[in-house]
Amino acid sequence: MAPLIAPAGPNQRVARPHEPPSAEHVLGSTRMGRDVLAQTIHGTRTSLMVGFIAGLVVTVVGVAVGVTSGYFGGRIDEALNLLTNVVLVIPNLPLMLVLAAFVGEAGPLTIAIIIGVTAWGWGARVTRAQTLSLRQRDYIRASELLGEPAWRIILVELLPNLVSIIGFNFIGSVLYALITEATLEFLGLGDPLALSWGTNLYHAQETSALRVGAWWEIAAPSLALVIFGSSLSLINFAVDEIANPRLRTLRVPKRILAALRPVGAAE
Amino acid sequence: MVFLLRRLGFYVAAFIAAATFNFLIPRLMPGNPIDTMFAQSGTVLPPESLEALKATFGFLDVPLPIQYLHYLGSVFTWDLGLSVKFYPLTVNQVLVRALPWTLLLVLTSSLTAFTIGSLAGTRAAWRRGGAFDSFGAPGALMLQAVPPLVTSLLALSLFSISLKWLPTGFAWDPMLDLTWSWASVWSVLYHAVLPVVTLALAQIGGYLVTMRNSMINLLGEDYITLGMAKGLTDRRLRLVYAAYNALLPALTSFAMSLGAVFGGSLVTEVVFNYPGLGYTLYEGITSRDYPLIQGQLMIMTLAMLSANFAADLLYIIVDPRLRRA
Amino acid sequence: MTVIQMNQAKPTSLLSVRELCVDYASRQGLKRAVDRVSFDVGANEVLGLAGESGSGKSTVAYAIARLHRPPAFITGGSIVLDGTDVLKLQGETLRQWRWRDVSMVLQSAMNALNPLLTVAAQFADLFRAHGIRNKAEIRERSAELLRMVGIAPDRLLDYPHRFSGGMRQRLVIAMALALSPKLIIMDEPTTALDVVVQRELLEEVTVLRRRLGFSILFITHDLALMSQFCDRIGIMLNGDLVEMGPPMQMVEAPQHPYTRKLWNAIPPLHPSEMPPRRVLENTP
Numbered sequence: 114m115a116p117l118i119a120p121a122g123p124n125q126r127v128a129r130p131h132e133p134p135s136a137e138h139v140l141g142s143t144r145m146g147r148d149v150l151a152q153t154i155h156g157t158r159t160s161l162m163v164g165f166i167a168g169l170v171v172t173v174v175g176v177a178v179g180v181t182s183g184y185f186g187g188r189i190d191e192a193l194n195l196l197t198n199v200v201l202v203i204p205n206l207p208l209m210l211v212l213a214a215f216v217g218e219a220g221p222l223t224i225a226i227i228i229g230v231t232a233w234g235w236g237a238r239v240t241r242a243q244t245l246s247l248r249q250r251d252y253i254r255a256s257e258l259l260g261e262p263a264w265r266i267i268l269v270e271l272l273p274n275l276v277s278i279i280g281f282n283f284i285g286s287v288l289y290a291l292i293t294e295a296t297l298e299f300l301g302l303g304d305p306l307a308l309s310w311g312t313n314l315y316h317a318q319e320t321s322a323l324r325v326g327a328w329w330e331i332a333a334p335s336l337a338l339v340i341f342g343s344s345l346s347l348i349n350f351a352v353d354e355i356a357n358p359r360l361r362t363l364r365v366p367k368r369i370l371a372a373l374r375p376v377g378a379a380e
Numbered sequence: 381m382v383f384l385l386r387r388l389g390f391y392v393a394a395f396i397a398a399a400t401f402n403f404l405i406p407r408l409m410p411g412n413p414i415d416t417m418f419a420q421s422g423t424v425l426p427p428e429s430l431e432a433l434k435a436t437f438g439f440l441d442v443p444l445p446i447q448y449l450h451y452l453g454s455v456f457t458w459d460l461g462l463s464v465k466f467y468p469l470t471v472n473q474v475l476v477r478a479l480p481w482t483l484l485l486v487l488t489s490s491l492t493a494f495t496i497g498s499l500a501g502t503r504a505a506w507r508r509g510g511a512f513d514s515f516g517a518p519g520a521l522m523l524q525a526v527p528p529l530v531t532s533l534l535a536l537s538l539f540s541i542s543l544k545w546l547p548t549g550f551a552w553d554p555m556l557d558l559t560w561s562w563a564s565v566w567s568v569l570y571h572a573v574l575p576v577v578t579l580a581l582a583q584i585g586g587y588l589v590t591m592r593n594s595m596i597n598l599l600g601e602d603y604i605t606l607g608m609a610k611g612l613t614d615r616r617l618r619l620v621y622a623a624y625n626a627l628l629p630a631l632t633s634f635a636m637s638l639g640a641v642f643g644g645s646l647v648t649e650v651v652f653n654y655p656g657l658g659y660t661l662y663e664g665i666t667s668r669d670y671p672l673i674q675g676q677l678m679i680m681t682l683a684m685l686s687a688n689f690a691a692d693l694l695y696i697i698v699d700p701r702l703r704r705a
Numbered sequence: 706m707t708v709i710q711m712n713q714a715k716p717t718s719l720l721s722v723r724e725l726c727v728d729y730a731s732r733q734g735l736k737r738a739v740d741r742v743s744f745d746v747g748a749n750e751v752l753g754l755a756g757e758s759g760s761g762k763s764t765v766a767y768a769i770a771r772l773h774r775p776p777a778f779i780t781g782g783s784i785v786l787d788g789t790d791v792l793k794l795q796g797e798t799l800r801q802w803r804w805r806d807v808s809m810v811l812q813s814a815m816n817a818l819n820p821l822l823t824v825a826a827q828f829a830d831l832f833r834a835h836g837i838r839n840k841a842e843i844r845e846r847s848a849e850l851l852r853m854v855g856i857a858p859d860r861l862l863d864y865p866h867r868f869s870g871g872m873r874q875r876l877v878i879a880m881a882l883a884l885s886p887k888l889i890i891m892d893e894p895t896t897a898l899d900v901v902v903q904r905e906l907l908e909e910v911t912v913l914r915r916r917l918g919f920s921i922l923f924i925t926h927d928l929a930l931m932s933q934f935c936d937r938i939g940i941m942l943n944g945d946l947v948e949m950g951p952p953m954q955m956v957e958a959p960q961h962p963y964t965r966k967l968w969n970a971i972p973p974l975h976p977s978e979m980p981p982r983r984v985l986e987n988t989p
Contacts, residue, residue, distance in 0.1 A: 199394045201636065202688060203401075206643030207661070207680040211402065214665050214673050215409050215416065235636075292527035296647055299529055301666060314529070328537050335530040342525035350521050602816035609772055610880075611803030611834045620830075621819055700864040701820060 159309035168287030170229025175236025183244025310334035482656030489579035501591025524585030528644035549653030635691035726781035753935035
């Protein structure tokens with residue numbers, strides 16, 4: 114869709130270097146004379162794709178590990194739980210940096226996989242906790258007694274109840290992936306030829322955009338990140354409020370409150 | 381005590397896991413690991429140093445398991461090899477030089493953010509649905525979604541470049557010699573403001589929401605009701621009865637989020653040219669100084685584990701139920 | 706629905722509840738939890754409120770102590786405790802009033818005591834909130850209270866989790882007595898305890914009551930227990946107070962069909978009638 118929206122090709126030389134925003138180039142131009150708006154729009158495609166894929170991998174791995182650990186218990190649980198905790202306690206970014214450094218210039222897809230492989234810990238922990246508590250429920254016990262195979266129980270009885278937490282997890286993971294991908298690329302670990310918000314920022318930094326005063330080059334991808342990030346965050350907040358009854362804000366409709374005439378002073 | 385010992389055991393396991401990761405990665409990548417890792421070094425290091433370096437990382441003419449033990453030995457004796465970019469310094473020397481700056485950033489920002497964020501969170505939870513909560517909680521989340529990368533770039537652009545209020549980089553004025561004089565100390569503080577504030581902003585939202593949520597979860601408890609019935613002041617109830625109890629899960633999540641803070645400090649240092657671990661690492665990456673890159677994983681892991689351990693100790697202090705007579 | 710049988714308002718009535726209404730506000734509208742309930746509690750009297758879950762008995766208790774919180778709202782009636790119009794209290798006056806005239810003992814002291822503070826600190830809290838700041842005095846009074854319920858004073862420095870369930874409940878009772886209240890509201894105080902401990906606790910409470918002179922509003926669903934412990938019993942059903950009178954009358958001549966049902970639901974130990982309260986009166 115990007116080629117349709119963007120005013121020009123992202124890699125075309127269309128303007129003089131470091132031109133401030135103007136009517137012709139709404140977001141200005143980069144050092145190489147490229148249109149920032151076009152770059153941002155094209156970059157959206159890549160960034161979102163990476164975010165989505167990485168988020169998917171993180172969620173899938175996390176849920177798989179968490180459910181297996183929580184459902185089967187015993188030694189499997191101990192082993193997987195130890196693994197999860199270890200992965201959780203080792204700082205993510207340094208880990209990814211080592212990986213990315215050895216991989217060389219990581220294309221967006223590679224970055225997605227790197228993120229997916231290192232960031233699943235939190236999801237696994239949360240899923241495991243939820244599985245453990247659900248496991249004690251009677252209907253699961255009943256299914257087991259009836260001789261239903263484990264995979265069926267997990268798929269049919271357990272997973273549907275985990276949907277809200279998996280959803281929450283997924284959105285959070287996509288958010289995390291978006292940010293991390295941009296960060297990794299900014300640090301120079303991405304493929305400079307790729308086009309995403311992160312690489313845009315990288316190029317901006319490399320060409321000293323800020324110090325020259327070309328703030329728009331930084332602003333565009335940053336704004337994109339912030340907008341997407343905040344929206345994802347707010348969606349998650351809403352999901353959490355809906356799913357977790359305790360957190361639900363007690364908002365009693367005004368008309369009902371008006372009908373009350375409480376006796377005595379307010380608390 | 382048993383609790384602490386178990387935690388220690390776990391930390392040792394995690395440390396070994398990080399080392400194992402470091403050991404396996406070069407060997408798992410396509411191509412000859414020795415070539416990959418030491419291609420650059422050959423041009424910089426004299427032959428004996430190069431051989432020693434290879435030995436440190438286990439690249440000896442022995443079977444793989446023995447190589448592994450060798451590497452573990454190096455790590456546990458904190459022999460991280462020679463740095464290629466900063467030769468003749470060892471990796472350890474480079475990292476130790478940079479560590480205090482990172483610690484300054486991380487500790488200051490996280491403690492400030494935790495305190496302010498948590499206190500704000502208690503307010504939000506106490507008057508749930510009120511103005512502060514309705515705007516504060518989602519607002520905090522939106523703030524949290526802004527990556528440290530963006531915040532630091534914004535801060536730099538706004539406060540350093542446009543407004544020229546604060547310096548554009550470095551940990552102290554390059555013209556000054558770093559001593560304990562007032563001028564030096566002041567310079568350090570002056571240069572630390574932006575990075576610390578940036579990092580703090582990146583964390584504060586998370587702490588607010590965590591504290592808010594854990595407090596809400598326990599506001600229905602009987603001891604809160606009884607506390608109110610006893611005629612305790614609102615403030616004491618909120619802080620000592622509710623918040624203090626909510627502190628426990630908040631501490632856990634604080635410890636867990638430290639990893640992200642280290643990551644964030646990496647980016648902030650790069651943006652502000654702040655000579656901490658992150659910046660050093662950045663230089664290492666651009667020059668493909670693999671010993672340095674691997675070394676920083678170990679030291680970051682070590683820092684993270686220490687912080688977690690400190691949190692465990694704090695947990696024991698706060699929660700009497702964990703103390704065994 | 707008015708109370709079928711009610712003692713005439715005695716001149717020495719300690720607590721006077723008239724036409725009390727409590728509503729719960731929800732998205733769907735207002736739900737009436739307590740519907741025009743009226744009763745009196747005399748000085749030195751033990752009044753029981755019985756009923757199943759959802760009958761409104763706890764709501765009444767919490768309303769009297771002004772502990773109800775949104776979405777619960779008091780929408781009608783009056784509560785007068787020892788001359789004080791309870792519903793008019795607010796702010797600092799309300800805070801000071803708390804615990805002085807009326808205190809509470811909640812179910813399962815498991816959660817009623819703050820797990821992170823020592824027992825001494827929780828007593829000190831209470832005293833300091835009511836203007837008593839002298840450390841020596843606080844220590845002395847706390848120790849005295851513990852002795853009163855049969856706990857060694859040196860246990861003040863322990864944390865709540867070091868006490869057994871029964872002892873914890875005694876601590877809560879000791880705390881309830883701290884400011885010499887005139888009325889103690891007990892909301893299911895013995896439900897989480899085993900039978901033997903239950904009995905010991907109630908016997909001790911009776912002894913204390915005789916000694917110090919206070920009234921008790923006793924909320925529970927355990928009718929058998931109530932009939933031995935209370936001077937009068939009120940039966941609540943769906944927010945209404947349907948019957949009120951001495952236990953003997955509930956047994957021998959219940960007026961309301963629900964009362965009858967409740968009593969018949971109790972499996973008797975002996976085919977003959979319930980053991981009389983004489984058992985309690987014989988304890989020293």
